[in-house]
Amino acid sequence: MTETTRRERLRAETEREILHQARALLVGGGREAVTLRAIARELGITAPALYRYYDSREDLLQRMCDDICGDLAAELSADLATMSAQDTIGQVFAVCRGFRHWALAHPQEFALVFGSPDLVTTSCADGEANRATHDPFGRIFLTVAGRVLATHRIEPPADSAVPRQLHTDLVTFRDSLIAAMAEQGIAIPTDVLSLGTVFFMLQFWVRLYGHVALEVFGCFPFAVSDPEPLFDSMLADLAAEVGLVSGN
Amino acid sequence: MTETTRRERLRAETEREILHQARALLVGGGREAVTLRAIARELGITAPALYRYYDSREDLLQRMCDDICGDLAAELSADLATMSAQDTIGQVFAVCRGFRHWALAHPQEFALVFGSPDLVTTSCADGEANRATHDPFGRIFLTVAGRVLATHRIEPPADSAVPRQLHTDLVTFRDSLIAAMAEQGIAIPTDVLSLGTVFFMLQFWVRLYGHVALEVFGCFPFAVSDPEPLFDSMLADLAAEVGLVSGN
DNA sequence: ACGTTCGGTGAACGGTGTTTACAGAGTTGA
DNA sequence: TCAACTCTGTAAACACCGTTCACCGAACGT
Numbered sequence: 001m002t003e004t005t006r007r008e009r010l011r012a013e014t015e016r017e018i019l020h021q022a023r024a025l026l027v028g029g030g031r032e033a034v035t036l037r038a039i040a041r042e043l044g045i046t047a048p049a050l051y052r053y054y055d056s057r058e059d060l061l062q063r064m065c066d067d068i069c070g071d072l073a074a075e076l077s078a079d080l081a082t083m084s085a086q087d088t089i090g091q092v093f094a095v096c097r098g099f100r101h102w103a104l105a106h107p108q109e110f111a112l113v114f115g116s117p118d119l120v121t122t123s124c125a126d127g128e129a130n131r132a133t134h135d136p137f138g139r140i141f142l143t144v145a146g147r148v149l150a151t152h153r154i155e156p157p158a159d160s161a162v163p164r165q166l167h168t169d170l171v172t173f174r175d176s177l178i179a180a181m182a183e184q185g186i187a188i189p190t191d192v193l194s195l196g197t198v199f200f201m202l203q204f205w206v207r208l209y210g211h212v213a214l215e216v217f218g219c220f221p222f223a224v225s226d227p228e229p230l231f232d233s234m235l236a237d238l239a240a241e242v243g244l245v246s247g248n
Numbered sequence: 249m250t251e252t253t254r255r256e257r258l259r260a261e262t263e264r265e266i267l268h269q270a271r272a273l274l275v276g277g278g279r280e281a282v283t284l285r286a287i288a289r290e291l292g293i294t295a296p297a298l299y300r301y302y303d304s305r306e307d308l309l310q311r312m313c314d315d316i317c318g319d320l321a322a323e324l325s326a327d328l329a330t331m332s333a334q335d336t337i338g339q340v341f342a343v344c345r346g347f348r349h350w351a352l353a354h355p356q357e358f359a360l361v362f363g364s365p366d367l368v369t370t371s372c373a374d375g376e377a378n379r380a381t382h383d384p385f386g387r388i389f390l391t392v393a394g395r396v397l398a399t400h401r402i403e404p405p406a407d408s409a410v411p412r413q414l415h416t417d418l419v420t421f422r423d424s425l426i427a428a429m430a431e432q433g434i435a436i437p438t439d440v441l442s443l444g445t446v447f448f449m450l451q452f453w454v455r456l457y458g459h460v461a462l463e464v465f466g467c468f469p470f471a472v473s474d475p476e477p478l479f480d481s482m483l484a485d486l487a488a489e490v491g492l493v494s495g496n
Numbered sequence: 497a498c499g500t501t502c503g504g505t506g507a508a509c510g511g512t513g514t515t516t517a518c519a520g521a522g523t524t525g526a
Numbered sequence: 527t528c529a530a531c532t533c534t535g536t537a538a539a540c541a542c543c544g545t546t547c548a549c550c551g552a553a554c555g556t
Contacts (some may be wrong), residue, residue: 259502
């Protein structure tokens with residue numbers, strides 16, 4: 001079907017199985033438990049055979065990162081598919097809540113992809129500037145954000161309120177953002193993507209990621225028996241900050 | 249001096265050296281590089297000897313967490329000592345900036361203490377409810393926050409704006425907060441520690457931790473060449489949100 | 497002075513990543 | 527069809543890891 005020769009089919013199958021077992025080990029015992037020998041054992045082969053598929057353990061972990069990102073993106077996409085296409089604000093909220101739920105349900109995966117100081121995920125690694133427009137998970141965020149911008153007038157911070165040192169970075173991001181949006185058939189008038197708007201998107205992500213990381217890593221200053229209301233109040237704050245009402 | 253017998257002195261010395269070398273390995277190669285054999289090699293002893301000091305590698309890592317927290321607290325305390333005792337708001341800002349700078353300068357330590365899904369640091373492990381009032385780093389935050397509350401009138405969110413589900417947790421935290429403050433000689437009238445105030449402190453920490461974690465883990469959606477203005481604008485936002493002006 | 501405790505060693509066990517030489521099946525082309 | 531070649535696997539080996547065990551000598555309390 002998808003592949004021509006028989007060898008290629010078997011190889012793809014094995015590759016899938018390797019990643020699958022690696023994920024199971026990650027979930028069960030964290031990053032340190034993802035062992036070449038353990039993976040091989042589960043597959044009924046020997047450890048050196050894995051070197052036909054990956055350069056090293058580190059390389060395998062890297063590929064697993066991409067795999068995880070893809071799964072997360074797929075899960076969020078599935079959630080979105082069940083929603084009204086009209087309610088673009090609701091879609092943003094759904095993606096945010098979906099991200100949180102995924103992270104809480106998959107703490108080890110989250111720690112690997114979003115909580116490792118060294119490997120910067122490098123992802124596609126073609127350009128270097130923007131991650132979000134390339135990695136499949138980031139694209140979902142930008143898509144729903146773009147749909148809101150295309151359907152609602154928001155009240156972003158004034159451009160004058162954006163720290164000067166961020167200007168060039170924000171402009172660069174805005175450009176690749178418009179390009180990525182256009183690729184998905186979402187036309188954003190360049191004037192609604194003001195510097196203040198892009199700045200707000202950055203702040204939005206900082207707070208979203210921050211809350212989720214805090215919760216996954218259990219770094220609350222005291223025991224919070226149910227952090228969900230805190231999360232929801234943060235989302236409401238963010239929406240209110242730019243004059244969005246969840247109703248319409 | 250501090251210890252009576254000669255054996256105790258030597259033991260304390262060795263214990264210090266173990267943690268010191270373990271830290272060096274952590275900084276150089278992350279958690280996985282902290283190896284009993286490598287530590288022993290640096291000390292000129294054999295690996296099994298370390299079991300006279302720690303139950304296991306995991307136990308050693310745990311102690312190292314506490315050690316790191318202590319160092320962070322010491323560094324922040326030193327910063328505070330150079331500041332005017334009057335400018336309590338400036339002290340809060342200094343602690344926040346100090347936390348960020350420490351995290352960026354010590355990413356591996358940060359990842360170990362503030363970015364591990366499994367071991368919840370357990371820290372003192374006596375009570376279970378509140379972490380901040382026990383661990384030395386949390387106490388610094390609470391101290392400077394307490395000083396602001398004792399010297400300034402702030403405009404916290406109304407109690408009615410606090411999600412109902414958080415009430416009991418917040419009340420519990422407030423009580424242990426007042427107790428911890430009193431221990432340090434800071435008297436907080438219980439009426440300034442409204443539910444809204446404690447809620448704001450929680451939100452404050454979420455945003456502070458969130459930004460720092462994001463930066464350490466490099467999870468920006470695009471390349472931000474200098475994130476410091478973003479951090480500073482967040483601090484200004486937080487202060488403005490409760491009506492604090494940095495001047496007085 | 498004696499027995500005990502403490503901090504250290506060396507050998508061993510099973511597990512790990514990685515390299516090397518080698519074997520066999522799948523594929524390709526004359 | 528058959529030879530050349532590529533691809534996927536193996537087995538052995540190396541160096542390293544955490545951990546346990548038996549043992550030893552110096553420091554310690556009585």
